Amino acid sequence: MKLDEFFVTGDPLILGSQIAIGLTMVGLVVLITYLKKWKWLWNEWFTTVDHKKIGIMYIIAGVLMFFRGGVDGLMMKAQTSRPNMEFLDAQHYDEVFTTHGVVMILFMAMPLLIGIINVVMPLQIGARDVAFPKLNALSFWTFFVGAMLFNISFVIGGSPDAGWTSYFPLAGSEFSPDVGNNYYAIALQIAGVGTLASGINFIVTILKMRAPGMKLMKMPMFSWTTLVTSVLIVAAFPIFTVALALMTLDRIFGAHFFTVAGGGDPMLWLNLFWLWGHPEVYIVVLPAFGMFSEVIATFSRKNLFGYTAMVVSIVAIAFLSMLVWVHHFYTMGNSAAVNSVFSITTMMIAIPTGVKIFNWLFTMRKGRIKFTNAMLWALAFIPNFTIGGVTGVMLAMAAADYQYHNTLFLVAHFHYTLIPGVVFAVFAGLYYWWPKMFGFKLNEKIGKWHFWLFVIGFNLTFMPMFFVGLDGMSRRMYTYSESTGWGPLLGISAVGSLVLAAGFAALVYNIYWSFRYASRDIGGDPWDARTLEWATASPVQEYNFAITPQVTDHDEFWLMKKQGRNTIKKEDVKDIHMPSNSAIPIILSVAMGIVGFFLVFEWVTLAAIFSVLIIGGLIANSFDYDDGYHIPAKKVWETEQKWRGDL
């Protein structure tokens, strides 16, 4: 392979990014070396097994990926802003919507949610860490390496271009001979390992490590949604693992699982993809529901209305979400019976979702609502998500879907579910839990700019898409003629996306401003909140709880405050056992990244040779007998005195 085939050449936009990436990397290395921070980075972050730090790394990666995916979105909006635009050509547009979709769902939504879960869930259930801290680090690093491998595709070798769904036969090696789709198959496989491990980790943590007295039915709602999401991860991700493995065999090793000519069936790919893909959208939306539940209860200053109904409806949603996948391919030519059954199951999901919406509304009813930024996002979520839900019920009707299928109506629909359902939730969660992570609040005033620009921009961008979609514009269309009459609506939509981008910029500015100027003197409980994570310092001390809390009821921390139980006694403080840092997760993941990279280029021998690194890492891990260290009680007591002040 020649060097000019290895690097993508010939496009000024990509040349620009190549230079920018090169300069950024050199810049970072120089900066870190200059500040002598390598050791600190390695010891405090790269090898950490602390769930809070891992969570923060997930969040940073997720925000960066949001930027990347967002730029992709803006590029598409620029290309369709006017008829016959010549900003991106067809090939480039294909690559951009493919990477946009994959990055947004797998490398933006998932890490942001898993990151917030990592930080918050163990605290909420009164635990000192997740069940398997080292595995947790491995989860992060495999995700990160997978994401990076996927991201370099556009400068090295070329990006995948068959859509985030990568349907066969287009995604097969006959029609996509370039390495782009190998990146899809391999990078997602590596990241998937991490997600599956996270799912298992969270389930065990919740089932085994809740504070004494916390019955499942007394667990905070965010932890409930985490549990159910994790069960869905364990159910659904292996399907994707298998599908990607079959894709890899087809593309790299000449198998024919998905090609008709060799006796395979491309429709099997659709079927497997959506068997995972539909549960996946619930995997990202359920934790978001949990965050809204916490935020709404806290800022309505009431306990959550209809707790049991909430739990039942989450479980019902999860159950139904395994039974609806065909609604993504009604038009594939299924029998009438298949389409009818899946229409009905799909519409049934609206019932438990509706229950949740009403529970949130009743939680707010007669509450003394505080309009903080976190609460604003929760409030905006309800009407915007409802638009997504109602259009979803429209799409659920198989007969009608023959009209809507693969139009921009669909694209508008799923952005109306994913952006309010996931992005608004992540914003709410970030504003709400930020003090727990960093010890200061984000600025409320800049936050208002962020909120209004983003929400208005979002509606301006995606509302017009419903109408051009109904008017016949299909998705993934990179250009259109003047005579279609779509120009004005798509123009508004493009302007909207700039407003949206301004909103994101306001968030970035807010983070910068608050980092520099916000007050550090906020105490452990700045929002007067209700659940156990607020019984800790801000930022949380490394051992989480000096003494494991005893739980008596829902909203335990609220009760503790009311009953004056929120103190500790010196004689109760004992030595605390902590897990040691480990370099194995990062080394193992980087090894997987190297092997993956060779596989992408179909250099199978090299890949086989380097797999020894992975096996070696696993063996090294089984000889790792380190079982942690202790923080002496005296030190714990000093730390507690420092933040509690009055002890």
Add this chain to the structure above:
Amino acid sequence: MKKHFPMNHVIGFLLSIALTLFALFIAFETDFTTNVKLWIIGAFAIFQALVQLIMFMHMTEGKAKVANIINISYSVFLAVVIVAGSIWILTTGHAAH
């Protein structure tokens, strides 16, 4: 703890052998069509899986009883949805005609 005769294990063991032999018998010694044979053997396989789970793996005993039953039923549910669902979808569509 009182030691007692492991009756469950013995029954489970005998049942497993009987079921296996029976499957062999159906496969080699009868004149059913292949299709019928597969159905019968499949049914015995499921039955045997249950025997194993209950008699040897103590699915219905111990502290984690409820969790075990939920786990197994959920796995069966998923397997049925994924396998039977896929077959149903892919064999009844217009590609089948």
